[in-house]
Amino acid sequence: MTSATKPTANTDERVKEISNFRNALIRPELGGIVGTVAVFSFFLLFAFDSGMFNSQGIMNWSQISAQFMIIAVGACLLMIAGEFDLSVGSMIGFAGMLIAIFSVTLGWPVWMAIIVTFVIAVSIGALNGFIVVRTGLPSFIVTLAFLFILRGFAIYLPQTIERKTIIGGVSDAAQGDWLAPVFGGKIFTGFFQWMGDNGIIAVFERGTRKGQPVVEGLPMLIVWAIALVIVGHIILTKTKFGNWIFAAGGDAEAARNSGVPVNKVKILMFMFTAFCATVFAVCQVMEFGSAGADRGLLKEFEAIIAVVIGGALLTGGYGSVIGAALGALIFGVVQQGLFFAGVESSLFRVFLGVILLGAVILNTYIRRIITGER
Amino acid sequence: MNPEHAPLIQMKNIEKHFGRVIALAGVSVDVFPGECHCLLGDNGAGKSTFIKTMSGVHKPTKGEILFEGQQMHFADPRDAISAGIATVHQHLAMIPLMSVSRNFFMGNEPVKKIGPMNFFDHDYANKVTMDEMSKMGINLRGPDQAVGTLSGGERQTVAIARAVHFGAKVLILDEPTSALGVRQTANVLATIDKVRKQGVAVVFITHNVRHALAVGDRFTVLNRGQTLGTSQRGQITPDELQDMMAGGQELVALEGSLGGTV
Numbered sequence: 001m002t003s004a005t006k007p008t009a010n011t012d013e014r015v016k017e018i019s020n021f022r023n024a025l026i027r028p029e030l031g032g033i034v035g036t037v038a039v040f041s042f043f044l045l046f047a048f049d050s051g052m053f054n055s056q057g058i059m060n061w062s063q064i065s066a067q068f069m070i071i072a073v074g075a076c077l078l079m080i081a082g083e084f085d086l087s088v089g090s091m092i093g094f095a096g097m098l099i100a101i102f103s104v105t106l107g108w109p110v111w112m113a114i115i116v117t118f119v120i121a122v123s124i125g126a127l128n129g130f131i132v133v134r135t136g137l138p139s140f141i142v143t144l145a146f147l148f149i150l151r152g153f154a155i156y157l158p159q160t161i162e163r164k165t166i167i168g169g170v171s172d173a174a175q176g177d178w179l180a181p182v183f184g185g186k187i188f189t190g191f192f193q194w195m196g197d198n199g200i201i202a203v204f205e206r207g208t209r210k211g212q213p214v215v216e217g218l219p220m221l222i223v224w225a226i227a228l229v230i231v232g233h234i235i236l237t238k239t240k241f242g243n244w245i246f247a248a249g250g251d252a253e254a255a256r257n258s259g260v261p262v263n264k265v266k267i268l269m270f271m272f273t274a275f276c277a278t279v280f281a282v283c284q285v286m287e288f289g290s291a292g293a294d295r296g297l298l299k300e301f302e303a304i305i306a307v308v309i310g311g312a313l314l315t316g317g318y319g320s321v322i323g324a325a326l327g328a329l330i331f332g333v334v335q336q337g338l339f340f341a342g343v344e345s346s347l348f349r350v351f352l353g354v355i356l357l358g359a360v361i362l363n364t365y366i367r368r369i370i371t372g373e374r
Numbered sequence: 375m376n377p378e379h380a381p382l383i384q385m386k387n388i389e390k391h392f393g394r395v396i397a398l399a400g401v402s403v404d405v406f407p408g409e410c411h412c413l414l415g416d417n418g419a420g421k422s423t424f425i426k427t428m429s430g431v432h433k434p435t436k437g438e439i440l441f442e443g444q445q446m447h448f449a450d451p452r453d454a455i456s457a458g459i460a461t462v463h464q465h466l467a468m469i470p471l472m473s474v475s476r477n478f479f480m481g482n483e484p485v486k487k488i489g490p491m492n493f494f495d496h497d498y499a500n501k502v503t504m505d506e507m508s509k510m511g512i513n514l515r516g517p518d519q520a521v522g523t524l525s526g527g528e529r530q531t532v533a534i535a536r537a538v539h540f541g542a543k544v545l546i547l548d549e550p551t552s553a554l555g556v557r558q559t560a561n562v563l564a565t566i567d568k569v570r571k572q573g574v575a576v577v578f579i580t581h582n583v584r585h586a587l588a589v590g591d592r593f594t595v596l597n598r599g600q601t602l603g604t605s606q607r608g609q610i611t612p613d614e615l616q617d618m619m620a621g622g623q624e625l626v627a628l629e630g631s632l633g634g635t636v
Binding site: 255 | 431451463469470471472479480482483491493
């Protein structure tokens with residue numbers, strides 16, 4: 001519409017025509033899309049017969065990717081708002097431990113344990129944000145402190161209370177609870193049964209569960225991941241608040257001068273990151289039936305890597321939730337795919353380092369194109 | 375200036391202290407609709423503190439702000455903006471990574487309701503941005519062009535157009551020409567003139583006397599947190615203004631050695 005109304009005579013003769021290639025480059029999702037296509041092509045070619053693309057295989061890497069996605073959405077919005085949260089991994093361990101202590105040790109109903117844990121975790125997120133905006137310190141340092149504080153408590157609490165670092169028995173406590181299935185349940189079980197009956201997906205051949213599909217349904221973990229990605233994407237690109245997120249990260253001072261409540265936006269994003277970490281923690285505790293003090297180790301970095309692969313700038317102000325989700329998908333597919341392809345799993349780290357470096361270099365180049373720097 | 379016009383905004387004996395530092399020691403200025411009021415002063419004279427007080431960033435330690443005859447207490451810049459006081463800042467007017475249209479509506483996003491949710495109305499924002507930009511003589515590739523690709527003068531113009539579009543009655547320009555080339559400066563000064571003719575009160579902060587004299591109706595000089603009086607256009611020479619800004623003596627001596635080129 002706009003290009004049609006623009007008189008061509010008025011274009012500046014010193015501005016070179018922008019090629020479609022460069023135009024496509026400045027879409028933040030581009031790296032993620034190319035990476036996803038490349039990764040899937042690779043594994044379809046080299047690991048197709050390994051079981052990676054049957055129902056169990058797909059469910060396997062989907063679940064791993066979904067885990068990454070949940071924390072990547074939070075990390076993505078926070079990074080666009082110009083801040084980091086290094087305490088995500090510790091928050092996962094800490095929040096999981098709280099649920100186990102509340103429900104098993106203290107015997108609270110599981111729904112209450114979950115709600116109270118969310119309140120505590122989100123408050124800690126708010127505290128993180130509050131300290132960052134109040135002191136003006138880099139969020140890197142403030143959340144690094146919380147990385148240690150929360151991990152310390154995640155080990156100290158079960159050690160002192162139960163004299164062990166893993167608290168089990170959450171599954172039993174969650175029996176018949178109304179809120180637990182929202183995190184640990186499965187949906188579309190009827191549809192998966194139907195697919196099993198019709199030979200689309202594998203069913204058990206013998207045993208007590210003969211005739212039931214191997215993959216019983218869609219885990220709520222994946223539902224949460226998809227929902228968070230959709231909600232995050234809509235908030236970021238389609239709402240007023242999304243514009244504030246970009247503005248807060250792009251240039252906090254300019255945003256403040258234009259009347260954007262930058263501090264509020266940043267604190268809310270820290271809270272949202274803590275919320276995502278807690279969703280991850282609750283899903284994991286419900287799946288395993290236990291909480292461990294070492295859960296979520298290094299997750300903060302994995303979340304940040306997924307976000308950067310997805311095209312976000314480390315300096316804030318630019319990025320995409322869809323990109324971060326694709327980054328998480330690449331992450332999950334490669335981690336599990338190397339296993340299916342029979343490659344030594346330690347090579348996954350090498351791959352991570354290489355792709356991270358590549359993504360950051362590409363992002364810097366893209367930033368120059370957008371801002372017209374040389 | 376015109377006696378039947380009441381001043382739009384009156385700043386009376388504004389004092390602002392930061393700890394032990396007295397940044398403003400009783401500054402009074404009033405601005406009428408349709409005038410360009412130049413605020414001059416050297417670095418550290420208190421210009422920035424003064425306009426930040428006017429635009430709600432700082433609360434005055436003492437003194438009162440009257441806007442359209444009523445006493446105002448701005449809690450934050452949003453209050454001032456909704457009252458009709460808009461500021462275009464020196465370097466911080468725009469966010470380079472964001473599109474022109476997102477920048478244009480930053481802090482004032484148009485919303486359209488779909489069901490219970492409010493969404494950013496991108497179609498409206500893009501249309502208005504293109505219209506306003508072509509009115510100001512800037513041809514955009516499209517509303518999603520990043521501000522980073524615009525020149526400094528164009529960015530100032532976008533910021534001014536934005537403020538006027540959102541109904542600014544008082545437009546505060548914080549050194550809009552300080553980092554610009556000759557031609558871009560001329561463009562920005564022309565924009566100021568256009569805006570003034572629409573009845574907007576312009577407060578133009580600068581330390582360049584020539585830029586001030588090009589568009590100013592009245593001139594107030596700040597020095598070390600105090601006003602050295604306000605003069606009308608035609609009643610003051612560039613040299614007098616320059617001397618007042620620098621506090622007199624030293625500059626005279628300096629100017630001698632530089633051959634009167636400062």
